[in-house]
Amino acid sequence: MVEVKYLLEEMNVSEIKEIIKKCDIVLIPIGTVEQHGDHLPIFTDNYIAVEVSKMAAEKISKEFPVVVAPLVPFGKSTESKNWVGTISLEPITFIYLVKDICASLAKMGFKKLVFVNAHGGHVQLLGALTSDIARETNTFVAVFDWWQTDIQDDLKTGVRESGEAGIFHACEAETSQMMVLRPDLVNKERIAESYPCKFTESSGYKHLLIEKPHHLFSFSWNFEEMSQTGAVGDPTKASRDKGELIFEILSDALCSVLREIKEKVISSASA
Ligand SMILES: [Zn+2]
Incomplete structure (x- = not known):
């Protein structure tokens, strides 16, 4: 198999000029530096965003080339700002950061910018920026994250036990x-159930629910009120096999989105 070069950070100027002639889509992996309890590293979202981006870029390269931009490691983690391990940006800093990165990529020649987001705290803010960035940079902008309904359904039927x-x-x-990506960084001795005591149907809520693919409305919350350890969920049900399956599901779902963007979204850089 021919090895395909798709990481922007590994390319020189002439290689970038060359790839832009054939490729109008750039993936922008984005995570955050945030506490993930006592059993996962603070860089967890970043490792995941990069892996999903790389897997999708590699899979889709059999059909058309897609480039992966350098990781955006810092994000807005307001809900865990008080925990040790979190490095959080103010919303306004985050907006400028994201806009500046997009402006540079657009200037380089990329016409379709797709954020691969692995941090829940970015969903609404990034989503709200897409049309503004598109207008300012004359690009198409999309955000791919976990909160797409079909991915949730796949996870529920194919993986989930919690x-x-x-x-x-x-x-x-x-x-x-993380058991797939960096098993050496998963502290198995500290893995413990950490179901939230509020904002769930089982704790008596109907509308203020933290786990819903589509919230009826937004509301404020923080990790202190839901967790002793910083984790929310059931990591005792985790396994490496599930991790591999999740990455397959996510990268396939992203490829499907990329096909549609390639085919249906017209840009001036399209052949
Ligand atoms: Zn995370």
């Missing part, structure tokens, strides 16, 4: 993923 809110933070899913 109960309500068992997949949320440093949970069944993220712990499984």
Whole structure:
């Protein structure tokens, strides 16, 4: 098999000029530096964002080339700002960071910018920025994250053993993923159930639910009120096999999105 070069950080100027002639889509992995309890490292979201981006870029390269931009490691982690291990940006800093990165990628020639987001705290903010960035940089902008309904359904049928809110933070899913990526950084002795005591149906809520693919409305919360350890979910149900399956599901889902963007979204850089 021919090895495909798709990491922007490994390319020189002439290689970038060359790849831009054939490729108008760039993936931007984005995570955050945030506490993930006592059993996972603070870089967990970043490891996951990069892996999903790389897997999808590699899979789709058989059909068309897609480039992966350098990781955006810092993000907005307001809900765990008070915990040791979290390095959080103010929303305004985050907005400028993201806009500046997009402006540079657009100037380079990429016409379709796809964030691969692995941090729940970015979903609404990043989503709200897409049209503004697109307008300012004359690009198409999309955000791919875990909260897409079909991915949730796949995870539920194919993987999940934990109960309500068992997949949320440093949970069944993220712990499984880290067992694949960096098993040396998963502290198995500290893995423990950490179901939240509020914002779930089982604790008497109907509308204020933390685990819902589509919230009826947004509300404020923080990790202190839901967790002793910083984790929310059930990492005791994690396994390496599940982690591998989750990465397959996520990268396939991202490939499917990329096909649609390639085919249906017209850009001036498209052939
Ligand atoms: Zn995480």
